[in-house]
Amino acid sequence: MGERGLIEHIRRRLPPPPPSLVVGIGDDAAVAVAERGALQVLTTDALVEGVHFDRRFSTPADIGYKALAVNVSDIAAMGAEPRLALLSLILPPALPLADIDRLLDGLLDVAARTGVTLAGGNVTRSPGPLVVDMTVVGSVRPRRILPRRGGRPGDSLYVSGTIGAAAAGLGWLTEHGTLGSELPEDPEMADCVARHRRPEPRARLGALLGRTRTASACMDLSDGLADAVRQIAESSGVGARVAAEALPIHRGAAGWFGQRGVDAVLASLSGGDDYELLFALPNRARGRLRLVERQARGVQLTRIGELTKDKGLVVERDGAGEPLPPGFVHF
Amino acid sequence: MGERGLIEHIRRRLPPPPPSLVVGIGDDAAVAVAERGALQVLTTDALVEGVHFDRRFSTPADIGYKALAVNVSDIAAMGAEPRLALLSLILPPALPLADIDRLLDGLLDVAARTGVTLAGGNVTRSPGPLVVDMTVVGSVRPRRILPRRGGRPGDSLYVSGTIGAAAAGLGWLTEHGTLGSELPEDPEMADCVARHRRPEPRARLGALLGRTRTASACMDLSDGLADAVRQIAESSGVGARVAAEALPIHRGAAGWFGQRGVDAVLASLSGGDDYELLFALPNRARGRLRLVERQARGVQLTRIGELTKDKGLVVERDGAGEPLPPGFVHF
Numbered sequence: 001m002g003e004r005g006l007i008e009h010i011r012r013r014l015p016p017p018p019p020s021l022v023v024g025i026g027d028d029a030a031v032a033v034a035e036r037g038a039l040q041v042l043t044t045d046a047l048v049e050g051v052h053f054d055r056r057f058s059t060p061a062d063i064g065y066k067a068l069a070v071n072v073s074d075i076a077a078m079g080a081e082p083r084l085a086l087l088s089l090i091l092p093p094a095l096p097l098a099d100i101d102r103l104l105d106g107l108l109d110v111a112a113r114t115g116v117t118l119a120g121g122n123v124t125r126s127p128g129p130l131v132v133d134m135t136v137v138g139s140v141r142p143r144r145i146l147p148r149r150g151g152r153p154g155d156s157l158y159v160s161g162t163i164g165a166a167a168a169g170l171g172w173l174t175e176h177g178t179l180g181s182e183l184p185e186d187p188e189m190a191d192c193v194a195r196h197r198r199p200e201p202r203a204r205l206g207a208l209l210g211r212t213r214t215a216s217a218c219m220d221l222s223d224g225l226a227d228a229v230r231q232i233a234e235s236s237g238v239g240a241r242v243a244a245e246a247l248p249i250h251r252g253a254a255g256w257f258g259q260r261g262v263d264a265v266l267a268s269l270s271g272g273d274d275y276e277l278l279f280a281l282p283n284r285a286r287g288r289l290r291l292v293e294r295q296a297r298g299v300q301l302t303r304i305g306e307l308t309k310d311k312g313l314v315v316e317r318d319g320a321g322e323p324l325p326p327g328f329v330h331f
Numbered sequence: 332m333g334e335r336g337l338i339e340h341i342r343r344r345l346p347p348p349p350p351s352l353v354v355g356i357g358d359d360a361a362v363a364v365a366e367r368g369a370l371q372v373l374t375t376d377a378l379v380e381g382v383h384f385d386r387r388f389s390t391p392a393d394i395g396y397k398a399l400a401v402n403v404s405d406i407a408a409m410g411a412e413p414r415l416a417l418l419s420l421i422l423p424p425a426l427p428l429a430d431i432d433r434l435l436d437g438l439l440d441v442a443a444r445t446g447v448t449l450a451g452g453n454v455t456r457s458p459g460p461l462v463v464d465m466t467v468v469g470s471v472r473p474r475r476i477l478p479r480r481g482g483r484p485g486d487s488l489y490v491s492g493t494i495g496a497a498a499a500g501l502g503w504l505t506e507h508g509t510l511g512s513e514l515p516e517d518p519e520m521a522d523c524v525a526r527h528r529r530p531e532p533r534a535r536l537g538a539l540l541g542r543t544r545t546a547s548a549c550m551d552l553s554d555g556l557a558d559a560v561r562q563i564a565e566s567s568g569v570g571a572r573v574a575a576e577a578l579p580i581h582r583g584a585a586g587w588f589g590q591r592g593v594d595a596v597l598a599s600l601s602g603g604d605d606y607e608l609l610f611a612l613p614n615r616a617r618g619r620l621r622l623v624e625r626q627a628r629g630v631q632l633t634r635i636g637e638l639t640k641d642k643g644l645v646v647e648r649d650g651a652g653e654p655l656p657p658g659f660v661h662f
Binding site for chain 2: 022023028029031045048050075077078080090127133138145147148149
């Protein structure tokens with residue numbers, strides 16, 4: 001099947017587009033009606049085989065899922081709502097059509113759950129590894145954006161969900177797992193593997209934090225919590241203090257790191273791929289946060305520390321301070 | 332230099348962003364003010380080493396130039412104006428920073444000339460070939476779009492510039508050239524090589540054709556003129572008749588193909604990478620076309636045939652008809 005045939009095959013698999021999509025797949029470019037009065041939010045992120053995923057550990061459906069999820073996560077971290085996606089598929093020789101179909105399954109699953117329309121893209125062959133490169137365009141009202149730089153001394157730092165699960169899940173896969181092998185018996189550990197394969201982008205939470213003007217700054221944890229704390233603090237020109245005891249370390253991750261004699265606090269702070277949101281909360285917005293919590297459909301929000309006037313980046317544990325560890329390095 | 336360092340290096344090289352860019356490179360996503368009342372136009376296209384370019388034939392600056400030019404060409408083919416670009420750079424091991432800088436030189440050259448702001452992107456390493464994947468977002472007024480499907484029987488077919496040059500240029504490079512070697516002595520042939528390396532996207536012409544509602548359908552020649560004629564005709568549910576004698580075959584290409592005993596008409600119809608525009612012109616819009624021609628800064632426009640009620644796709648030569656050849660297949 002050639003490029004055109006494959007594009008037509010993909011087009012046929014899509015759900016009916018919304019009326020706002022004026023021109024969809026199959027023309028030189030897609031054309032869409034923009035939300036009136038909203039700002040455009042644009043992000044792009046690529047998953048490269050051998051760097052961001054391993055086909056022994058993730059199914060094609062997992063890869064498609066994650067390719068869109070990580071981009072939706074970036075849109076959420078700006079307080080925006082994702083609208084349209086473009087898929088750039090760079091295919092190694094002899095990737096079966098069935099694998100492309102499963103990749104689309106995973107991608108369309110995330111699209112349906114986050115209200116994203118696959119509006120266009122590009123397909124090309126390559127002598128190299130599989131690359132799934134996606135662009136997502138979202139929208140946000142002016143003054144509802146959540147940039148990294150908005151934090152102020154005294155703002156509380158909150159993180160959604162739990163941390164460390166994706167890193168522990170990848171660790172388990174590297175030690176035991178290939179596709180088709182049994183998942184861990186421990187359900188907490190099985191959840192870690194699932195979180196590595198299919199992170200849940202916090203689309204609803206991010207949009208709520210923006211819309212209600214609850215957070216002063218926000219970022220996703222693609223490169224780990226320590227990195228996100230550092231980025232928000234540095235962009236905002238402040239420091240940060242994180243309480244080790246408060247960190248919502250995933251139970252499976254705590255067990256996994258503990259059994260290996262690894263410091264679970266440091267490993268969970270440094271581990272990447274969690275795709276939770278870190279945000280700064282001004283004291284005046286505490287009431288709004290309770291409102292957001294009620295509407296965020298059970299996503300746990302944990303206060304882990306605060307931004308400080310002093311520019312140091314400190315983890316407090318057992319009454320002593322230690323430096324914030326470095327973030328996760330993909331590169 | 333890691334991912335963050337490289338992104339910061341790229342950011343420092345950019346010209347000051349326009350006020351419409353609210354958040355640029357360095358946050359989770361870029362944020363921009365959209366043009367009021369305009370539709371969003373979105374396209375993505377990747378250049379893959381070994382498929383779309385050969386580093387023996389094109390400099391890093393040529394590759395950066397072409398990566399943006401081919402996307403701007405897609406926006407132009409919709410009658411829209413390009414506004415923002417995202418760059419996804421997938422880097423093989425040990426690509427020198429100087430090469431990335433030259434790639435940016437070429438890219439920023441096109442950006443400056445076509446009014447595009449590099450608003451964000453992503454950088455990742457890869458075990459495979461260099462991939463430069465770009466997304467361009469443009470805008471167009473409602474009812475000014477030029478889709479492929481708008482052609483009607485009796486509309487004239489026009490093509491901009493000349494055809495065949497890029498294919499002949501690539502042919503010359505494959506026979507003689509590596510970087511650093513002399514360019515062809517014949518200036519026409521040297522122009523063919525230049526057109527392969529640095530195609531001129533018809534940004535101004537496309538936007539004019541849309542804004543003035545001159546064309547009923549439009550497409551760029553990324554996969555060759557024959558392919559573009561076929562796509563416009565099939566999408567519009569009509570046929571097409573092309574006059575071989577009318578084709579604006581580049582003089583260098585005509586000579587190159589002629590010397591090799593290759594039919595220059597067929598080779599120029601089938602050859603890809605010209606990035607000219609093919610458009611359909613309703614008879615009532617002839618007056619407007621003269622206006623467009625005056626404003627298009629010397630871009631030659633040639634009537635090459637017409638759309639027909641009969642669904643055949645015919646090249647007329649010496650009083651006889653032959654079938655339209657297939658398009659250029661990258662895939």
